[in-house]
Amino acid sequence: MQTFKFSKMHGAGNDYIYVNCFEESIEDINETAAKVSDRHFGIGSDGLVLICPSKVADFRMDMYNSDGTQAEMCGNATRCVGKYVYDRGLTDKTQVTLETLAGIKILDLNVKEGKVESVCVNMGSPELKSKNIPINSKLERFVDEPVLVNGREYKVTGVSMGNPHAVTFIDDTDSLEIEKIGPKFENHTMFPKRINTEFAQIVDRNTIKMRVWERGAGETLACGTGACATLVAAVLNGLTDDEADLILLGGTLHIRWDREENKVYMTGPAQFVFDGVISL
Secondary structure, three states, X not given: OOEEEEEEEEEOOEEEEEEEOOOOOOOOHHHHHHHHHOOOOOOOOOEEEEEEOOOOOOEEEEEEEOOOOEEOOOHHHHHHHHHHHHHOOOOOOOEEEEEEOOEEEEEEEEEEOOEEEEEEXXXXXXXXXXXXOOOOOOXXXXXXXXXXXXXXXXXXXXXXXXXXEEEEEOOOOOOOOHHHHHHHHHOOOOOOOOOEEEEEEEEEOOEEEEEEEEOOOEXXXXXXXXXXXXXXXXXXXXXXXXXEEEEEOOEEEEEEEEOOOOEEEEEEEOEEEEEEEEEO
């Protein structure tokens, strides 16, 4: 049996279990992630995030999906890590570097009355080459290209923000039966490492509604990297300006693509839910 302390936090409803690995150690991480994430028999979350020491940044984030598989990045989780390390006194810096499997991310913390209220994350440069996303295509870029899913043709734009995304623009996100179509996208042969899929509805030049099906987790209330990928895809397709509000089921994220420096910036909330101790 293993026993460890944890904190539950969420960014726009994208909730994870956070463990301070400066003080705790986790055994059988993949299995543990699946157990604690179970919403009936565990704590309940979209996955597990370990906050660890780093040799190349202020902190390192290791994250796992609710099915136990490891993920490269999660934008919402990075914001919560920023809030955790500042609010818990692990750092007094308001700009924090965070090592992830998708590279080092820079977090600017918006502090009010001694607590982090929101975080702006430099999410890095979008990867647009099909082979690097990866997508099984001979095209250099996969922008507004047809993909047959479950007997229907969808126009898809591929973007990686450290993890792979397929963005498709639809007329109405509210009526989308995402639990039926999401798994079909995730496991499509076009996407050799599976795919996160964003179903996006353009409201105006600066507003997008979005739902997301995350590989290894299903539908989540928010996805930071997915919001970034969606804004990039919208710009590439001429649908929005370089800056927009992304309205997700769990809240709103502000995304800006600085095309001159080719960096994507995400600003959004980070919320503490509760602390606990679990024995497995």
